[in-house]
Structure formats: structure tokens, C-alpha cells
Amino acid sequence: xxxxxxxxxxxxxxxxxxxxxxxxxxxxxxxxxxxxxxxxxxxxxxxxxxxxxxxxxxxxxxxxxxxxxxxxxxxxxxxxxxxxxxxxxxxxxxxxxxxxxxxxxxxxxxxxxxxxxxxxxxxxxxxxxxxxxxxxxxxxxxxxxxxxxxxxxxxxxxxxxxxxxxxxxxxxxxxxxxxxxxxxxxxxxxxxxxxxxxxxxxxxxxxxxxxxxxxxxxxxxxxxxxxxxxxxxxxxxxxxxxxxxxxxxxxxxxxxxxxxxxxxxxxxxxxxxxxxxxxxxxxxxxxxxxxxxxxxxxxxxxxxxxxxxxxxxxxxxxxxxxxxxxxxxxxxxxxxxxxxxxxxxxxxxxxxxxxxxxxxxxxxxxxxxxxxxxxxxxxxxxxxxxxxxxxxxxxxxxxxxxxxxxxxxxxxxxxxxxxxxxxxxxxxxxxxxxxxxxxxxxxxxxxxxxxxxxxxxxxxxxxxxxxxxxxxxxxxxxxxxxxxxxxxxxxxxxxxxxxxxxxxxxxxxxxxxxxxxxxxxxxxxxxxxxxxxxxxxxxxxxxxxxxxxxxxxxxxxxxxxxxxxxxxxxxxxxxxxxxxxxxxxxxxxxxxxxxxxxxxxxxxxxxxxxxxxxxxxxxxxxxxxxxxxxxxxxxxxxxxxxxxxxxxxxxxxxxxxxxxxxxxxxxxxxxxxxxxxxxxxxxxxxxxxxxxxxxxxxx
Numbered sequence: 001x002x003x004x005x006x007x008x009x010x011x012x013x014x015x016x017x018x019x020x021x022x023x024x025x026x027x028x029x030x031x032x033x034x035x036x037x038x039x040x041x042x043x044x045x046x047x048x049x050x051x052x053x054x055x056x057x058x059x060x061x062x063x064x065x066x067x068x069x070x071x072x073x074x075x076x077x078x079x080x081x082x083x084x085x086x087x088x089x090x091x092x093x094x095x096x097x098x099x100x101x102x103x104x105x106x107x108x109x110x111x112x113x114x115x116x117x118x119x120x121x122x123x124x125x126x127x128x129x130x131x132x133x134x135x136x137x138x139x140x141x142x143x144x145x146x147x148x149x150x151x152x153x154x155x156x157x158x159x160x161x162x163x164x165x166x167x168x169x170x171x172x173x174x175x176x177x178x179x180x181x182x183x184x185x186x187x188x189x190x191x192x193x194x195x196x197x198x199x200x201x202x203x204x205x206x207x208x209x210x211x212x213x214x215x216x217x218x219x220x221x222x223x224x225x226x227x228x229x230x231x232x233x234x235x236x237x238x239x240x241x242x243x244x245x246x247x248x249x250x251x252x253x254x255x256x257x258x259x260x261x262x263x264x265x266x267x268x269x270x271x272x273x274x275x276x277x278x279x280x281x282x283x284x285x286x287x288x289x290x291x292x293x294x295x296x297x298x299x300x301x302x303x304x305x306x307x308x309x310x311x312x313x314x315x316x317x318x319x320x321x322x323x324x325x326x327x328x329x330x331x332x333x334x335x336x337x338x339x340x341x342x343x344x345x346x347x348x349x350x351x352x353x354x355x356x357x358x359x360x361x362x363x364x365x366x367x368x369x370x371x372x373x374x375x376x377x378x379x380x381x382x383x384x385x386x387x388x389x390x391x392x393x394x395x396x397x398x399x400x401x402x403x404x405x406x407x408x409x410x411x412x413x414x415x416x417x418x419x420x421x422x423x424x425x426x427x428x429x430x431x432x433x434x435x436x437x438x439x440x441x442x443x444x445x446x447x448x449x450x451x452x453x454x455x456x457x458x459x460x461x462x463x464x465x466x467x468x469x470x471x472x473x474x475x476x477x478x479x480x481x482x483x484x485x486x487x488x489x490x491x492x493x494x495x496x497x498x499x500x501x502x503x504x505x506x507x508x509x510x511x512x513x514x515x516x517x518x519x520x521x522x523x524x525x526x527x528x529x530x531x532x533x534x535x536x537x538x539x540x541x542x543x544x545x546x547x548x549x550x551x552x553x554x555x556x557x558x559x560x561x562x563x564x565x566x567x568x569x570x571x572x573x574x575x576x577x578x579x580x581x582x583x584x585x586x587x588x589x590x591x592x593x594x595x596x597x598x599x600x601x602x603x604x605x606x607x608x609x610x611x612x613x614x615x616x617x618x619x620x621x622x623x624x625x626x627x628x629x630x631x632x633x634x635x636x637x638x639x640x641x642x643x644x645x646x647x648x649x650x651x652x653x654x655x656x657x658x659x660x661x662x663x664x665x666x667x668x669x670x671x672x673x674x675x676x677x678x679x680x681x682x683x684x685x686x687x688x689x690x691x692x693x694x695x696x697x698x699x
Contacts, residue, residue, distance in 0.1 A: 005441065009440040019436040027058065056082065082291065088264065090289040095120070095259075103117050105117075110339075131162075134161055135257065137191075137253055141166030143165075144224075146194070147169075147195070148196065151317055156327055159171070184282060185215070186222070190225060191225065193227075197231065200340075229244075229245055275426075285490075286487045288484070293328050299423075302450060303419070311360050312335070313339070315351065317340075348373060356386055361388055365625075379411050391418075395420075397627060398420075398546045401442040402553060417436065428486075431478065433445065446526075455478075473518045475516070475517075476514070478510070538575065538576050548604075551604065557586040561579060561581065562627055563610065578596075579613075622647060
């Protein structure tokens, strides 16, 4: 892995002695009379069963969470309650004791390089006005507030208003279709639903009112739902839906009450985050206010190095967990950029221009976006002043090693700390991430995050055998409790579903994330071999699609790819299927397939070689740049799938077929032929329904 190679980034003197991580290490040593010398010793202390309680208490105080009670440990499932007896308010932790003239939010419209600045004083005032209206409509602690809105300042204002009262917040991207929206709203039954009526994305204006009217017909019949509030001021639009009102009408409900932050338990329910929803209805994951705030503040402050006064820009949508990270980042005293628009419009180099113009200090993006920059031969540092940028974070998928090397060799200033991390909606935190105290190598994530007792378990041993010291890939597990574990799943049998999701494999004291990882026995650093939807398991041999992608990227004639496993009900084993999108002007040949198979066998092993390789016109991605492997996997395995999470749904829209999904599925299941290639082409060419694979996608 890193043996014999130089790091691509090294900590500087200030990182080692003046960073928040260095200060926290010194704080711990002084408080507990320790002599921890480096990050690895600090992490070991933070997850030791005898001292983990001391760590969480020290962290709570160091981050100024305004409580002093120590955490309580016990069974991991259902999730235990940290800091019992402590009281706090999420919104108060963000808004109180700020410089009223200091900037809090910079709001940017698509294509614009200028920002509208909202100061801390203005944010406090706006939240107070909305909370006043909410209280007068009858919103109280425990009610749900939902928003189908874009990534502007408005959802931050609405969310902080709801949390000041103790109501629960959930947000949905307005790009979702009717079914995707109702799948979420009908499970949570919100008291209020806020909704945009139009969006501008990729240079195009899109009227959303037909979609809003359709889902509003259903949600307005829910007894718990009092009002559907449109963010526009068009009264005719509001009058066209039951329980509808304009945003200005909503604000008029206020009576001038002062903003009050309800004192609530640390573990008070605050957020309902949704799983991707690529199969069936999405899971409604209930998270606590204190758990989310403490964990995200820890990750940003210590692992990433976000400082008070910094300006952070994380590209996200309101449907992604990273939106909650942006919200929580405000608690550090940093300002945040909110941007609702395509990261690729008007061109791939727009976001670096925005970073330069606004003088961003921390930029969060996806591995996909950085890869696209590299493949387009972009070199932002040659054209732009990026001197204020000190950290870039990469999430959503594993960062290819060649992209990390390009980042430092050609694209960005060498002093920037490139932080690759992995976590999830389920945990609302990072498991593995960066550290300013450690060197960075191109093919590894720097470290396990403080407080996260990450281990690697043998997936074939149900008793929970650690293989961390073997250099072998295995299940990412966490062996100690952490405060951002979900409280439960919202809805009937939530506790049972929660336990089945995370604790059924190795018992109630071990959290199973589903990621495939390898930890170096020589460096202690981490390789993410894949996310849960990218794990392949032919003949019981488990490996990640990221390993395949690393080989595919050696072929410049291939622009993109997606590798998934296929196992239909009648199949005795899983088959590995690889789809290739060719670079412009490149030919689709059998010779290239053979060459690629040979290289995969040589570079990895024969067991990694895909059984089938197909050429396609496009690869499906989510709005935040995540390759939708599970969507493709479910479709080719004969299972249902939904496309409301897709940024490019046109790649799944058939143009010349008439067979419905159900009829296609029946034909697929009944087909006896073992000639997969002819079966695949003969049947899938005919698909046409709400969820399809088109001739353009497959061939």
C-alpha cells in the first residue's frame, strides 16, 4: 500500500502544534495527566473501553457544547443515550453568542459569482420570525416539519426555527418526483410542509407546480398536516391546493414573540434523514440533536480543521446527509456557502472560480467531481487564486489514487490538505477521515476518526472475528457506542428494523456499516474498497467495485463505468457485470473487452474478472455525484427500483419499446436459457416503464 512510497502531503509545523487537533491532544494530556504523543495514541485512548467515557466528556467540553454530564454506556441497540440529564438546544448552540455583524451564510445562485450575505444578526432575526409564526400555527415539541426545497438559505432558517421549538426536521430535494416525495412525507406525516414552486438548474427554469399539486392532493388529506406553505408569493398557486398558503401569509401569523430556545435533552429527536430509496420506500432514520451536533462539530473542527471565521462551501442538496453537516458546521463559528445549481454548469470549471471569488477556506465535493476535473485536464491553480483554500474534502465514494496524485501534482496548491472520508446517513458522522497530524498517501484514508472504534471483521464468521491485522478486506464495524447512532427508525416496528439493519450480523454491541475495507498492518491507514451497494460476492469471494474501477481507469478510451453483481432468484451464484461508457470518438470493440479482462486478471486476480462486459451510452448518478450501483444491480437482478434519486434519469428512459416492467420481469424470470448475453440483449431492449433500462443505457 504505502510502503516504499512518499506521501503526497505532509503536516506542517502549524498543523502539528497549532491545529485544533493538536490543541485537543494537549487539552486531554493536561486534563487527565497523560502523555499521548501522536494521533494514533490519541485515537487508541478515545476508543478504549476504560477511557472512552473520559474522551466524550473531554470532547463535549472542548467543543463548548454547554453541558457537563458524562456519557452512559450499555448495549448498542437500541441506541443508548449519551449525557443523560444534560439539556441543550441545537438552534441555540448555533445562534447564541455570535457577532451580529459577522457573516453566517453566503447565498449564491446558479452561474453567479456573487453572493448575498446573511449576517448572524440577520439569521437570528429571520429564525425568530419564522419560529414565531410556527408557534402561532400550533407547532410544538415533537411535531414534524418537512421541506421540499432547494439548497438556499431558506431551509437553514426553517430548520433552525423548528429545532428551536423542539420539532423534528426533514428535507427533500425539489428535484424528486411525486412518488419520491410522497414515499417520505406519508411516513412522517408532517405538521407543516414547505415547498418551492420552481427551480433553476443546469441553466433551465423548471415550474414545479404540477408536481406540487399532485403530491399535495395526498398529503393534504393527512390529519396531522395543518398547512402546505409555498415559498413563492403567488396567492393563486397557494389557493390551488388544499391547506395551501404563501410564505408571506405564513409569516403574517407571527405576533412578535421573542425567539425562545427550548431546553431539551441531549438525545432529543431532531432529524429524520432518509435512506436513498433505490428499492422500496426509504428508511426514515431518526437522529438526535446532540448526537448529530457533537459528531459533526468534532469531524469538522478536529479531523478537517474548520476554524471560526472560515468560509466553508460543501456542494450538496437538501436530500443528502451533507446538508445536515453544513447546518451543523455553523456551530463552529464558520460561515457557509449555499448554492443551488448544477456543479457542471455553465462549465466544469465554474465551482473553482466560485471558490476563488468568494475566498473559500474549506471546499467539500465528491470524488466524481474531482475525477471529472482531472479527466477534463482542468488545472484550477494555473488560472485562479486559491491561496485562501486550506482544505478540500472528498466524499460520496472512494477517491481514486490517480486523482489524489493529480490533485497535488497539477491541479491545486500543494499546501492544501486533501481529506477523503467515509461515513453515511445512517451514522451522521465519519468513521474514517483525515487528520492534520498524519501524512497522506494517495491510495489510503489517513485514519480512524476519534471516538470511532473501527475494526475489520471476517464477513464469513458470525462470531465477530477481527482480521484487522491481516491486510485482508472485511466488514467495517464499530465496536464501541457513539452518540450519533440513530435513536430508531420512524414508524411501526422501528426498533426491530433498526436492530436488523445494523446489529443482526455480529450481535447488539457491534455496529455493521456494510462497507468493505482494508486496514494496513504497516501504517494503520485505511483503504475503502467499496460502499454497501458496491460490494461484489461471486462464489463467496467478497471484493469491492472500487478495485475494478482502479483498473478501468488505466484505459483512457473508457470515460466511465459501473460494476455490479447480478443474482436473480434462479441463479445459484452472483455474476459480476461491468458496463463501460466510452470516451468521445472511441470504438466499442471486443478486443478492448478482452484486453480489459486480461488487465483485471493480471492486476487483481482471476476471481475479479467480470463475467460480462457491456457498452452503454451513460452511467446513472445521484444529484451529489454518487454512482448508483445498487439501482443497476437491482434492475439486472429482476428487482424493482426507483429513479427519483437520479441526476440523469434520461439514461434510464427507453425510447422505442412497449413492454411494461411487470411483463418484462415475468419474461425474465421464466426464461430458461443460460445464454446470458442473448437473454440480456433480447429482453432488455424492449423495456419501457417508469423504471427502465434503455437501449441507450445498455448498448
